[in-house]
Structures are given as structure tokens and as C-alpha cells.
Amino acid sequence: MPTIVKEIFTPFTHGGKVHKPLVLVFILINTLVLANALLHNPYQGYDAADHINFIKAFALKRAIPTCADTDMCYFPPLPYLLPAIALATGRITL
16 A cells, blocks of 8 residues: 555554544544535625635735735634635636
């Protein structure tokens, strides 16, 4: 088995065997997260506009937004990176 595959599956093994309940819990939790991401309206919520503005500022300036750009300046920028790249390349519109 290639090394990268071993590294990915190592957390799900115990005593050399796959720990099936752990794999099941992992799949269930990530299915719930995926369903939430796909079904949730990103414009809904009390601070949704601020998050959208953070993504727009990140995409347009190609730099981490400051407090002058958005009220979400205290958030770590990593979760906004993928949507900002998609916005900057024209894959999505906001």
C-alpha cells in the first residue's frame, strides 16, 4: 500500500484492523457537514453580510482584509480562502 494511503487510514485502525464504528461515525458526521454546506443559504444569518464582505474583500484585494474592510477582521482567513479563490477566478458570484 502506498505511504500516503497508509497515513490516511492509520487513524481509523486499531490493532491492525479497521475500527468500523469509528469509520461509521466519521462518515455520518462528515455527511451532516456536507449536507449543511450544500443546503444552507449563505445569505441567512445575522452576520452573513459581513462574511460575504470578507470573501469579496479577500478576493478583490488578494490580501487579508483589515478591520477597515470588514467587521470580520478578527476571524482567521483560512476558511475564506477557497471561496475567495472561486470568486476571484469567476467560478462563483456573490
